[in-house]
Amino acid sequence: MSVQALSKDEFDPASVVTSDPVVRVETISKHYGTVEALRSIDLQFERGKLTTLLGPSGCGKTTLLKIIAGLVPATSGQIVVNGRAVTGPGPERAFVFQDFALMPWATVLRNVGFGLELKGLAAAERNRIARRYIEEVGLQGFEDKYPHELSGGMRQRVGIARAFAVNADVLLLDEPFSAVDEQNRRKFQEDLLRLVEMERKTFIFVTHSIEEAVYVSDRIVLLSPRPGRVSNIIDPRIDRTADPDDIRRDPGYLDVVEEIWQSLRHYAE
Amino acid sequence: MTLFGYRIPMMASLIVWALVWEIVGRMDVIFLIPPMSAILAAGVDLVQTNSWQNATWVTIRSFVIGMALAIGIGVPLGVMMGRVKIIDNIFGLWVNIFVSAPLSALVPVLMILFGMGEATIVVTVFLFAVWIIVLDARAGVMQVPPSLIDMARSYGASQATIMRKIILVSALPEILAGIRIGVIRGVKGVVIGQILVAVIGYGELFELYSRSFDMERFWALTLVLFAAAMVLSALVENAEKRIEYYAGAR
Numbered sequence A: 001m002s003v004q005a006l007s008k009d010e011f012d013p014a015s016v017v018t019s020d021p022v023v024r025v026e027t028i029s030k031h032y033g034t035v036e037a038l039r040s041i042d043l044q045f046e047r048g049k050l051t052t053l054l055g056p057s058g059c060g061k062t063t064l065l066k067i068i069a070g071l072v073p074a075t076s077g078q079i080v081v082n083g084r085a086v087t088g089p090g091p092e093r094a095f096v097f098q099d100f101a102l103m104p105w106a107t108v109l110r111n112v113g114f115g116l117e118l119k120g121l122a123a124a125e126r127n128r129i130a131r132r133y134i135e136e137v138g139l140q141g142f143e144d145k146y147p148h149e150l151s152g153g154m155r156q157r158v159g160i161a162r163a164f165a166v167n168a169d170v171l172l173l174d175e176p177f178s179a180v181d182e183q184n185r186r187k188f189q190e191d192l193l194r195l196v197e198m199e200r201k202t203f204i205f206v207t208h209s210i211e212e213a214v215y216v217s218d219r220i221v222l223l224s225p226r227p228g229r230v231s232n233i234i235d236p237r238i239d240r241t242a243d244p245d246d247i248r249r250d251p252g253y254l255d256v257v258e259e260i261w262q263s264l265r266h267y268a269e
Numbered sequence B: 001m002t003l004f005g006y007r008i009p010m011m012a013s014l015i016v017w018a019l020v021w022e023i024v025g026r027m028d029v030i031f032l033i034p035p036m037s038a039i040l041a042a043g044v045d046l047v048q049t050n051s052w053q054n055a056t057w058v059t060i061r062s063f064v065i066g067m068a069l070a071i072g073i074g075v076p077l078g079v080m081m082g083r084v085k086i087i088d089n090i091f092g093l094w095v096n097i098f099v100s101a102p103l104s105a106l107v108p109v110l111m112i113l114f115g116m117g118e119a120t121i122v123v124t125v126f127l128f129a130v131w132i133i134v135l136d137a138r139a140g141v142m143q144v145p146p147s148l149i150d151m152a153r154s155y156g157a158s159q160a161t162i163m164r165k166i167i168l169v170s171a172l173p174e175i176l177a178g179i180r181i182g183v184i185r186g187v188k189g190v191v192i193g194q195i196l197v198a199v200i201g202y203g204e205l206f207e208l209y210s211r212s213f214d215m216e217r218f219w220a221l222t223l224v225l226f227a228a229a230m231v232l233s234a235l236v237e238n239a240e241k242r243i244e245y246y247a248g249a250r
């Protein structure tokens, strides 16, 4: 298992050119009134890879994710997805919300099929697809339950199934596991890795957990405190064929965790 | 069972009070209070009279028109206030003043504006009912989680679709609660309006019975009105209960 990380001095955004960028973030800045949330962010995201945005609270991770999603307009700069500049939400991007964003009046089946419903698919067709993804996230048997009858972890699976059901190229996940307990969280991380491998999609992931970031990511983007800037990019290069418990004990894995911890602590002081 | 746990004591206490009334009535102390049994007999009598049936028809008609206007204007206005800041700023102050204002005081003014007829009653019903409907619809729309709206947008929903599939459905419990209170206030409005105008519907009957000291019919009419108000409120409450399963869970 080889774990290699770029140190801060070596980091140069221009050198991190990727082969197949599905999403390009081009000098994005964002001001909320007088609050400068993001300053000049340049990033690229490759197909089939999971990139994590990591940084102190309030550094603009959610903001960046929503700008990529087309939910929030940038103050300057542009987002290019599959070669086209983003002007709003689009079918090639799907968002997984931190608070799940499930409709409490709708069953699991309708919630998962909601993206397809909005696309205008007939009921039979969207229910067929929704059932497939409900099964994929391990919720078969719960199709007719309502969100309040599910645990936090199960609700987030519904949110993830809904995002997968529309078959978007880019999945934007804003702290999807933050409401999930530690055991389930590990299981979710395994599931996420399985989905990344199976689906060949571009995953952009936000988390507060350094361990989680190192464990699931192909690339970690460290953001500085407000105004958010790219302060470091780290490729953990974890050998995921190893046993999950072994990975978490591996010195290489622990070194990356430590390195990220050091640079974040430097901000906390 | 909670329904019955609630209903049974209420009925029991009603019966006790009816008995007390009966006894006081039989003692013949005040002519204002005839025995309950006589009132009930007068009530059975009353509902068969032409004048009562006509008055009831007029009353229901003004009430229904007034309520339809209050709901038809109140819900959209409340929804827009909840969604659009400028509209909220324009109407917010007025709605808040009127929702707690003593509107009965306005009825004489309405009589001047709309005449001594049904139009005044309709407007009174409307004014009594509309404000709480506006405020509750607004509150319902304001509590819609922003992430639900973002979610619908992210899957490409248009503004109209978001309104129909997310905002209105999510605000439905509050909208219905507003309508229920609006209905109760509307009943007050129709009665107060008719009594103040005094020449149409129940107002005319009340005027007639109290002037001729026909206390049995006077009370019978009052009972009919109370019962009608309670039935109406129970009906809307029932509609509310049907969607409560998610209102309580969200």
Ligand SMILES: Nc1ncnc2c1ncn2[C@@H]1O[C@H](COP(=O)(O)OP(=O)(O)OP(=O)(O)O)[C@@H](O)[C@H]1O
Binding pocket: A032, A035, A037, A056, A057, A058, A059, A060, A061, A062, A063, A064, A226
């Ligand atoms: N709608 C908004 N209006 C005004 N300011 C906002 C808005 N949304 C975010 N901000 C501000 O922008 C900054 C970045 O917010 P954002 O939610 O993107 O941070 P974050 O990195 O996701 O934080 P956290 O880790 O706590 O979720 C914060 O200072 C926040 O106060």
Ligand SMILES: [Mg+2]
Binding pocket: A061, A062, A063
């Ligand atoms: Mg956030």
